[in-house]
Amino acid sequence: MTLSKRRKGLIATAALLGGSLTLAACGGGDDGSRPEPTKKVDEAAARNASDAKIKIQPKDGSANAGINDDARVTVTDGTLTDVKMTAADSKNAGSKKPVEGTLSADKRTWKPKERLDRSTKYTVTVRAKDAQGREAVENSTFTTVSPAHSFIGTFTPEDGSTVGVGMPVSLTFDKPVKNKKAVESAIKVSADSNQKVVGHWFGDRRLDFRPQEYWKAHSKVTMSLKLDGVEASPGVKGVQNKTVSFTVGRSQVSTVDADTHLMTVVRDGKTIKTLPISSGSEEHPTYNGQMVISEKFRETRMDGSTVGFTRKDGKGEYDFPDVPHAMRLSTSGTFIHGNYWSKGTFGNVNTSHGCIGLRDVQGADDPSTDGAWFFENSMTGDVVRMVNSPDHTIQPDNGLNGWNMDWRQWVAGSALK
Numbered sequence: 001m002t003l004s005k006r007r008k009g010l011i012a013t014a015a016l017l018g019g020s021l022t023l024a025a026c027g028g029g030d031d032g033s034r035p036e037p038t039k040k041v042d043e044a045a046a047r048n049a050s051d052a053k054i055k056i057q058p059k060d061g062s063a064n065a066g067i068n069d070d071a072r073v074t075v076t077d078g079t080l081t082d083v084k085m086t087a088a089d090s091k092n093a094g095s096k097k098p099v100e101g102t103l104s105a106d107k108r109t110w111k112p113k114e115r116l117d118r119s120t121k122y123t124v125t126v127r128a129k130d131a132q133g134r135e136a137v138e139n140s141t142f143t144t145v146s147p148a149h150s151f152i153g154t155f156t157p158e159d160g161s162t163v164g165v166g167m168p169v170s171l172t173f174d175k176p177v178k179n180k181k182a183v184e185s186a187i188k189v190s191a192d193s194n195q196k197v198v199g200h201w202f203g204d205r206r207l208d209f210r211p212q213e214y215w216k217a218h219s220k221v222t223m224s225l226k227l228d229g230v231e232a233s234p235g236v237k238g239v240q241n242k243t244v245s246f247t248v249g250r251s252q253v254s255t256v257d258a259d260t261h262l263m264t265v266v267r268d269g270k271t272i273k274t275l276p277i278s279s280g281s282e283e284h285p286t287y288n289g290q291m292v293i294s295e296k297f298r299e300t301r302m303d304g305s306t307v308g309f310t311r312k313d314g315k316g317e318y319d320f321p322d323v324p325h326a327m328r329l330s331t332s333g334t335f336i337h338g339n340y341w342s343k344g345t346f347g348n349v350n351t352s353h354g355c356i357g358l359r360d361v362q363g364a365d366d367p368s369t370d371g372a373w374f375f376e377n378s379m380t381g382d383v384v385r386m387v388n389s390p391d392h393t394i395q396p397d398n399g400l401n402g403w404n405m406d407w408r409q410w411v412a413g414s415a416l417k
Contacts, residue, residue: 048134049134050078050128050129050130050134050135050136051077051078051130051131051132051134052075052076052077052078052079052128052129052130052134052135052136053075053076053077053078053136054073054074054075054078054080054126054128054136054137054138055073055074055075055076056072056073056124056126056138056139056140057070057071057072057073057074058070058071058140058142059140059142060139060140060141060142061141061142062142062143063142063143064143064144064145064146064149064237065116065142065143065144065145066144066145066228066229066237066239067115067116067117067118067144067145067228067239068115068116068228068239068240068241069111069228069241070116070228071085071111071112071116071122071124071142072109072110072111073109073110073111073124073126074108074109074110075108075126075128075136076108077130077131078128078129078130078131078136079106079107079108079128079129080103080107080108080109080110080126080127080128081107081127081128081129081135082125082126082127083101083103083110083124083125083126083127084098084124084125084126085098085099085101085112085122085123085124086098086099086122086123087099087116087117087120087121087122088120088121088122096123099112099114099116099122100112100113100114101113110126116144117144118144118145118146118147118150118239119143119144119145119146119147120143120144121141121142121143122141122142122143122144123139123140123141124139124140124141124142125137125138125139126138126139126140145237145239149235149236149237150236150237150238150239151173151174151175151177151227151232151236151237151238151239152173152174152227152238152239152240153171153172153173153174153207153225153227153238153240154171154172154174155169155170155171155172155223155225155244156169156170156294156400157169157246157380157381158244158246159244159245159246160244160245160246161246161247161380162246162247162248162249162379163246163247163248163249163379163380163381164248164249164251164252164292164293164378164379164380164381164382164383165214165215165216165217165248165249165251165252165253165381165382165383166214166215166253166290166292166381166382166383166400166403167215167246167248167292167380167381167400168208168209168210168292168400168402169189169197169208169209169210169221169223170206170207170208170209170400171187171206171207171208172205172206173205173206173207173232174205175205175232175233175236176204176205176232176233177204177205177207177232177233178204178232178233178234179230179231179232179233180201180204180207180415181415181416182230182231182232183207183227183230183232183238183415184199184201184207184414184415184416185415185416186225186226186227186230186238187199187207187209187223187224187225187226187227188223188224188226189209189221189222189223189224190221190222191211191215191216191219191220191221191222191248192219192220192221193215193216193219195211195212195213195215195216195219196211196212197209197210197211197221198210198211198410198411198414199413199414199415199416200402200405200410200411200413200414201413201414201415202396202397202413203397206397208400208402209223210402210403210410212407212410214251214253214383214403215248216248217248217249217250217251217268218247218248218249218250219247219248220245220246220247220248221245221246221247221248222243222244222245223243223244223245224243225240225241225242225243225244226241227239227240227241228240228241248381249379249381250267250268251267251268251269252265252266252267252268252377252378252379252382252383253266253382253383253384253385254266254374254378254382254383254384254385255385255387256277256279256286256336256356256384256385256386256387257387257388258279258280258285258286258350258386258387258388258389258390259388260388261276261277261278261279261346261347261348261349261350262274262275262276262277262347263275263276263277263356263358263374263384265374265377272377273373273374273377275358275370275373275374276346276347276348276358276359276370277346277347277356277357277358278339278342278345278346278347278348278349278350278351278352278356278357279350279352279355279356279357279386279389280350280352280353280354280355280389280391281350281351281352281353282350282390284352284353284354285350285354285389285390285391286334286350286352286354286355286356286386286389286391287330287334287354287386287389287391287392287393287394287398288386288387288388288389288391288392288393288394289385289386289393289394289401289403289404290383290384290385290401290403290404291329291330291334291383291384291385291386291394291399291401292329292380292381292382292383292384292399292400292401292403293327293328293329293336293378293379293380293381293382293383293384294328294329294380294399294400295327295328295380296326296327296328296375296378296379296380297325297326297327297328298324298325298364298375299322299323299324299325299326299364300322300323300326301319301320301321301322301323302319302320302323302326302335302337303319320341322362322363322364323335323337323338323339324337324338324340324360324361324362324363324364324371324372325337325338325358325360325364325371325372325374325375326338327375327378328399329356329384329399329401330394330398330399330401331398331399332398332399333354333355334354334355334356334394334399335355335356336355336356336357336358336374336384337355337356337357337358337360337371338357338358338359338360338361338364338369338370338371338372338375339352339357339358339359339360339371340360340361340362342357345357346358346359346370354391356384356386358370358371358374359371360372383403
């Protein structure tokens with residue numbers, strides 16, 4: 001019998017024996033033997049002790065506990081009758097927030113329903129009974145890992161989304177990763193098209209995954225994150241355990257030719273539309289290369305000062321508060337979008353600061369325009385391929401544009417060579 005169970009037995013029996021417990025605690029024979037009242041107390045405690053053995057994880061007093069699967073309550077030789085788990089409320093000093101949990105069908109296991117919060121103190125009180133109805137009680141307090149000692153990865157695309165064939169799986173970590181092999185090993189990306197998928201590190205905070213060629217149309221891609229407990233750098237561990245999946249839609253790749261001022265839209269191998277465009281001027285040419293649509297905005301503001309195009313007075317060389325049908329192609333500010341302010345340029349001349357423009361109207365409310373058509377017929381993950389521009393090829397990490405790196409270079413950027 002453990003010390004804690006003996007003490008519980010002593011307390012329970014004290015109510016029956018009155019002052020005997022006090023006498024036993026103060027007495028003791030010179031020969032080291034215990035007085036008769038103490039023996040009776042111990043015997044009564046042994047008879048009343050529950051066979052149910054409760055185990056609470058993490059251990060009492062633990063710090064830096066994980067927030068996914070670390071918290072769990074189990075019992076052997078008995079069933080759980082009550083589990084109360086509370087979290088210290090950071091918004092209300094001194095108050096506690098209850099944590100909902102799930103009890104197994106056999107009433108032997110309990111775990112929280114949701115992921116725990118970081119840097120939070122949790123208190124657990126558990127009651128269980130054995131086959132004879134004798135009760136056991138255990139308590140535990142632990143604190144979850146702090147943001148300073150943990151890392152998380154944000155990712156695209158979103159779980160359950162449908163995307164174009166060019167969409168990579170891209171993760172950005174909130175702390176530098178030194179142990180890239182361990183982190184990359186804990187992330188698995190697979191497709192039911194049986195395409196081989198390989199990761200590539202851009203620096204120490206970004207990890208992208210893609211196959212050698214675009215995803216097969218209508219395939220399903222699954223990413224498994226098993227980062228909980230994985231050490232990215234000394235003293236900094238992951239806290240994520242989750243599986244996400246997305247669906248690849250139809251194949252659409254649009255080729256923009258700076259020389260002909262035309263964009264050819266090819267879907268599932270067939271040309272469905274040819275649209276007149278205006279790309280970057282000779283002074284500000286559009287990047288060449290394969291660019292993936294990463295965001296869509298029916299209307300958005302475009303201010304030249306935010307991307308380095310400023311006048312002497314410090315204001316942007318352009319500032320349009322309501323650019324229609326805009327779709328991002330690079331982190332640095334390349335978009336394909338509707339244009340209502342340039343007349344007679346589409347199909348004739350390149351005049352922009354690097355974006356690709358399509359005929360449109362102010363207000364984005366005319367579905368007959370080229371800008372509206374392309375917006376409605378595009379999705380994130382679709383590829384826009386720029387050719388014959390006087391600029392260089394876009395950098396692979398400027399947006400979701402890793403397709404501009406050949407396969408050998410891509411594989412060389414994996415930590416799992």
